[in-house]
Amino acid sequence: MIEDSIIQLEENIPLTDADLKHIQTQEEGIKSVLPAILGGCTLFIMVFITFLIWDHFVNFRYYEYILFVGAGFAMYGFCYFFALLVMRYDSANWKKDKAQGKNKLTSVVINRDKTEHAEYLTFAGPAKNDKIRIRVKPEDYSRYPVGAKLTVTYLKFSKEALELVER
Structure with missing residues (x-):
């Protein structure tokens, strides 16, 4: 939980x-x-x-x-x-x-997805059972496991990570 x-x-x-x-x-x-x-x-x-x-x-x-x-x-x-x-x-x-600008989310990685085009980290959202899936760079995908606590700054519409900081 x-x-x-x-x-x-x-x-x-x-x-x-x-x-x-x-x-x-x-x-x-x-x-x-x-x-x-x-x-x-x-x-x-x-x-x-x-x-x-x-x-x-x-x-x-x-x-x-x-x-x-x-x-x-x-x-x-x-x-x-x-x-x-x-x-x-x-x-x-x-x-x-x-x-629309960008958003800054402080959360926990709850899932990792890898497609043929990109890598994604899924974060727990602010509402109950809310999930936010954000595209990240390959080096960030391999660096952060499920359960990592991160602060991610991402573009609001395309949901592409601009910056990831470990908490």
Whole structure:
């Protein structure tokens, strides 16, 4: 049983310049490599398709080569368009974080989850049977076991840990 007196939650703490820089760095990280990744994947797929239709490919007329290259550009554009939509959605979520600020929770780790994309620590919430699941860095995930008493500062909307301090 976890004592309710050790669980404290401070809400709507304004973001500092360092927090805003962290958010901006994460946004720009994927934007800088996206065209190269999509270009490489498109090129790989086009080479694979060329390999599969090689018998017919050598008999193409000049306009069929142009159509084939045009199909590659269309595929690149389609994937790039959807990647931009996903980044815009992600950016809107970060803007919600900017507007809502961050929270500071002093609590106990009650569970650890590891998915293929991220590691999470679950903390006891301020209400009875309330749980708060927060994404943490891999080194923090391996450092803190279940039962550790921590103070975690996290973004309110995305629930990503900014700082973990052991109590």
